[in-house]
Amino acid sequence: MRNHVWGVLVMSVGVMSAPCHATPLSDAWHTIAAEDSRAALTLIENNHPGAAPELGDATFQARLALAKAHVAQRLPRVVDYPAYAALMSGLAADFQDGHIWSNALVGAQIIRSSGILLARQNNQWVVGAQQTDHGEPDVKGQIFLGCDGQDAESWAVPRIARFKGDPVLEAVRARAASWLLLDEGNPFLVRPKRCTFSAPGHAPESVALHWQPVLMANVRAAIGQVAQRGDAGLKVEPFSGGWWIGLDTLEDEAQKVVTLVRHNQAALREAPMVVIDLRGNGGGNSRYADIIAELLVGEPRLKAAQPHFPACSGSYWRVSPGVLAALQQNLDQAEASRDGVSINFYRPLVTDIKQALAQHRNFSPALPACARHTLAAEQNDMPQVLPPAEMQGRLVLVTDHTCFSSCLIAVDLFRRLGALHVGETTDRSSRYMEVREEVMPSQLRAVSTLQKVAVGAGDFGPYTPEIIFPGVLSNDAALKAWVAALPAP
Known part of the structure; x- marks a missing residue:
């Protein structure tokens, strides 16, 4: 038996297998997936500023359309929890924005492991941990070259793009690395059979993968060890x-x-x-960073270093009953704690959003016509000369x-x-901000959206x-x- 540090379970294959025909249980999972995906798309479409036509964000509109198309394509194959989870994860990943997520509130307790956990080091996938069995070679520390006849990029990048986020970002690749050779039961991905690895000065080695059931809790603990993330304190x-x-x-x-x-x-x-x-x-x-910077370099240098935004710029809230309810809750909390600063911020905002709803406005304050055509501030336009x-x-x-x-x-x-x-x-993050999370009808997952846009600002990172x-x-x-x-x- 494979001696996994993250723990092997011995059980019949039938426990892990998805049903091959419709049953009352598979019908129930299909219904849950349909209701939750519909609620998630409605949440984003009705509350995210990029979904409002007057902002003219063609990129966001295309991502929203892609998410809808993927849900329609995948929904007929949802017959169990892993397929439902994959559908919801893919929906969030289609927006390629880390502020839009689909988090499990109740997750699978068992998945399958190949015995290999990948990590991301110096812009390469490497084997961060391995438990050998069935005579596999020891490839820990070696570079991952790919699976089933495809090179690492061709094999890994589409998988990340479909269910994890934007694979262009090294940060997304780093977070996704350990999951690439784990099987969460996603029916929309083909589980690899054989992968190739290489060590400096040695010929590449092809390894047949043997999949075993493991506890998710142990997998997450092992991933934490492999990731070796730092903490500044x-x-x-x-x-x-x-x-x-x-x-x-x-x-x-x-x-x-x-x-x-x-x-x-x-x-x-x-x-x-x-x-x-x-x-x-x-x-x-980010105000805390501003204060620290000023204490170190002084106010003149800090002010001179600030980015210059176009004339048409500012922050605009998307108007919806959901946004109003969230802001009203913030105002109620501020009034209960007698937080004068927060009261002065939220009270006029709540008043204007109420008026906007009555006037059928999509933004508070009203979005200027120039917002549709305003170019983002150039992050790379660094100041040439700064005060000492x-x-x-x-x-x-x-x-x-x-x-x-x-x-x-x-x-x-x-x-x-x-x-x-x-x-x-x-x-990387976009010009959209103010995250709000809602629990889906099934109570199994929570999905987030954004509520405010910074017109004139571009992506950061x-x-x-x-x-x-x-x-x-x-x-x-x-x-x-x-x-x-x-x-x-």
Whole structure:
């Protein structure tokens, strides 16, 4: 028996097999999938700004049409939970936006494993973990070359695009890597039979895959070990090269780092190097990054580094009963806690959206006609000359592929301020914002949509570092030693 670190289950194949003909149970899964996919598409179409015709987002409209077409094609084959899950995951993936997801609230407890978990290292798929059996060769650490006669790109990229997200993004590839040689029962993918791997200086090896049932909980634990993601933490402390600022979130907890930066401002400004470490940062409120930047470089340099937006720009909320209900809830909470700032933000917004619904307007405030034709601000239009920084040393920025949403806005800011960007390529987010998640009718999954658009803004990311870290970003000691030894500019 295969001795998986993620655990093998011995059971009959029939337990894992999908029914081959219609049964009351398969009919029920088909009905659940039909209702949930319809609710998900309605949620996105009625609430996402890109779905409103007056915004003129042809790319989003095409993605919405693709999602509808895929649901129509796949729905007849949904006869069990794995097919339902694949249908819903594919629906979200078609939008190629990490803010639109389909999360399982009740998931499969058992899937099948080939015994191989892939990882993404230095823009290549490699074997991150392996449990050998049936006489397979040991290929741990080797480069994945492909499966069933197809090279790695031709085989993996379409699978990622259909059910995981945009495969152009290195961040999406990194997140999808470990799932490529796992079988979640997706009937819309062909399970590979034989894959090829290579080690430097050796001939490629072809490996026949032997699939075994495993516990999903153990698989997720093993994937966590293979991914070896770094975590910057929330800290401000000296290191061998100067000072290290760990900022793993831009949620409210980031205020702790702002306070520490303010307390240590003099030492930070005099240090030979200050590192902004964003490993593990999935976003929040970019205002915290603005404050930290100003404390380090000073207000004149910060203001000069800000991007320039076209004349036709601004933030506009999509108008719908769902958006109104979400904002009304925020207002109610602000009034209950007597949060004056939030009350002053939400109260006029709720009033205007009520008026917009009565007037059959799709946006609040009313969307100007120029929004349909406004080009996005150029992220690459970096300032040529900036006022001197009020810090003496070098500013270094560390990212990994988890950097998303407001983290990307922070990356854009620090790059504009002249920071040396190192680490790993970031994710990407669009000009759409304000996520709202709803539970689907079955109560089995939750699907998200976006509610606001920043007219005049473009995508943020992906940002590729000037210097890629050659090691594993979870190794704090190695990363800090490497950063401290970076050559002088």
